[in-house]
Amino acid sequence: MQVDSxxxxxxxxxxxxxxxxxxxxxxxxxxxxxxxxxxxxIYSGTMSVLxxxxxxxxxxxxxxxxxxxxxxxxxxxxxxxxxxxRLGLDRNLENEEEELRLSAEARAKVADPSISSEANxxxxxxxxxxTHPTVAxxxxxxxxxxRSIAAGRFAPHLEKCMGKGRKARLKVTRSSTAAQNRYSRxxxxxxxxxxxxxxxxxxxxPGVAGEEYSNGTIEDL
Amino acid sequence: MGTNIGKYIPSRHKNxxxxxxxxxxxxxxxxxxxANEALEIINIKLIESGEKERLMExxxxxxxxxxxxxxMKSLCRAFxxxxxxxxxxxxxxxxxxxxxxxxxxxxxxxAELLQRIRTFLVSSAI
Numbered sequence: 001m002q003v004d005s006x007x008x009x010x011x012x013x014x015x016x017x018x019x020x021x022x023x024x025x026x027x028x029x030x031x032x033x034x035x036x037x038x039x040x041x042i043y044s045g046t047m048s049v050l051x052x053x054x055x056x057x058x059x060x061x062x063x064x065x066x067x068x069x070x071x072x073x074x075x076x077x078x079x080x081x082x083x084x085x086r087l088g089l090d091r092n093l094e095n096e097e098e099e100l101r102l103s104a105e106a107r108a109k110v111a112d113p114s115i116s117s118e119a120n121x122x123x124x125x126x127x128x129x130x131t132h133p134t135v136a137x138x139x140x141x142x143x144x145x146x147r148s149i150a151a152g153r154f155a156p157h158l159e160k161c162m163g164k165g166r167k168a169r170l171k172v173t174r175s176s177t178a179a180q181n182r183y184s185r186x187x188x189x190x191x192x193x194x195x196x197x198x199x200x201x202x203x204x205x206p207g208v209a210g211e212e213y214s215n216g217t218i219e220d221l
Numbered sequence: 222m223g224t225n226i227g228k229y230i231p232s233r234h235k236n237x238x239x240x241x242x243x244x245x246x247x248x249x250x251x252x253x254x255x256a257n258e259a260l261e262i263i264n265i266k267l268i269e270s271g272e273k274e275r276l277m278e279x280x281x282x283x284x285x286x287x288x289x290x291x292x293m294k295s296l297c298r299a300f301x302x303x304x305x306x307x308x309x310x311x312x313x314x315x316x317x318x319x320x321x322x323x324x325x326x327x328x329x330x331x332a333e334l335l336q337r338i339r340t341f342l343v344s345s346a347i
Binding site for chain 2: 060061062064065066067068069070071072073074075076077078079080081082085086088090
């Protein structure tokens with residue numbers, strides 16, 4: 001057969017794996033036909049880069065090989081997705097529906113005027129679920145006057161007690177002993193009373209009356 | 222080798238048990254048998270030389286780059302959401318992905334891989 005001589009020629013010229021060849025040679029009657037086919041493949045491959053001839057066994061081999069590779073990769077991707085699904089590792093799977101539902105609810109709440117909002121309700125629920133009354137109810141002793149004051153009313157009390165308003169300044173000059181004890185530096189007391197006297201004069205009658213009154217009390221002490 | 226699940230490797234021995242006989246398709250089936258055997262041998266060569274693993278890595282890389290893998294994963298996720306997380310089998314997912322997957326391979330990726338395979342076939346000089 002003419003093929004045989006060409007075969008042996010090829011064998012001599014090219015380095016091949018001997019074990020594979022031994023396998024081929026000892027194969028069935030199709031063995032020689034197979035070799036013939038494969039040689040044809042090589043020739044057709046080197047002659048044209050893109051061989052569109054569907055009858056050429058070379059092209060036939062190419063496509064299944066690629067399909068095999070692709071199938072393996074498809075199986076890998078599928079098993080990876082399956083694993084993630086079964087182990088519950090995909091947080092977004094249920095989250096999307098949950099978030100959609102929650103956002104729809106939130107929108108309904110905002111749009112609905114009948115449901116009381118934070119401003120209206122007396123009790124506000126914070127992020128820990130606790131409610132606090134609007135006015136704090138613990139009772140403290142004021143360090144200035146010694147009275148027991150509710151915590152919620154403490155700040156306004158201090159304003160009056162410590163010196164923002166008229167009556168507070170009256171208090172300071174009246175109880176000078178207490179003031180001296182508190183402000184151990186001597187000088188600040190008198191300019192303070194002088195300045196308050198000036199402001200009192202500008203105020204008018206109540207200031208004069210107050211001054212007289214204060215003088216009276218000092219004399220008493 | 223790799224993460225192949227055994228039953229998904231196509232069996233190629235189906236047609237070769239047919240006795241070469243009088244049927245008109247005898248010539249065609251003989252060619253198929255030849256092609257199958259050639260395929261077997263080339264497959265063995267690919268695996269033994271390590272080229273198959275390299276080709277798979279290359280293909281995986283290209284498919285990730287072009288977003289094909291993400292498309293397939295989102296198809297899977299949609300199917301899983303519809304069917305329920307605990308009722309899905311790998312088989313289902315494979316059948317979901319395969320038709321779309323085969324069709325949506327970019328031409329450049331396919332051409333590159335085919336070129337590599339062709340080069341291997343020629344260089345291994347069967």
